[in-house]
Amino acid sequence: MVHIDKIDDLREAIATHAAALAAGDSATTEKFVLPQALETHRQAAAEIARIAKPVKVETLALAKVGFQYVSKIRFSGGNETAMRRVLYRWRKEADGKWVIVSVEDTTGKRSSWSDIPDLAAAVAQARAENGNA
Template sequence: MKKLDDITDLRDAIATHAAASAAGDSAAAEAFVLPQAIETHRHAAAEIARIARPVEVETLALAKIGFQYISKIRFTNGGAMRRVLYRWRKEADGKWVIVSVEDTTGKRSSWSDIPDLAAAVAQARAGNGNA
């Protein structure tokens, strides 16, 4: 039987990042984000910032895909809501970083805007090398 990874430090990073995002603390939230993901992160953060404070944070899912993890977070207050996927990777120094961000608020799934299976496979392979 395979032993499960101890990802307590990842869960802590996710919680810290989500709390900073909910509070509108962009410097603290962006400290987790790699340069290639900063633009999409800022777009998602701008949408989260439109939610009236206080913003509630709910972790919807955490899944391992290859050597990376995907966290699905919902930010809400009253009728306003944003649902965001963050792809996390552990660096050589042990720090967890966000390598991609996708706001899935208006989608049934994160694959909803992929036109066909061939495009989906190509996108997955180009994005992370795990497909």
């Protein structure tokens, strides 16, 4: 029997966070972000803020990676020419709150691995950081 995680609360957190980003509500978005991800989150949010309103939010993917989840969101303007594509890594805290532990703007990349010159070194670094790769 396959166990499927019940993640409706995560889906709700992702939707709330993305809608707040689209609206430019940094006070709400930053409540989801851990301190180590705050700078990259702010950089991505600044780029999203440059998109002409209204901003369309589209969930492209949600995947479980170990005990964390990665959401891939596309933010685009009304004419679809201005766009940002961002990966958010989410983790559930002991108190049940979902938080963002890392942010990566992948807009100009073929994949999130495009800028990693040595994959073996990247895997070693990921394992050292969280023991989850």
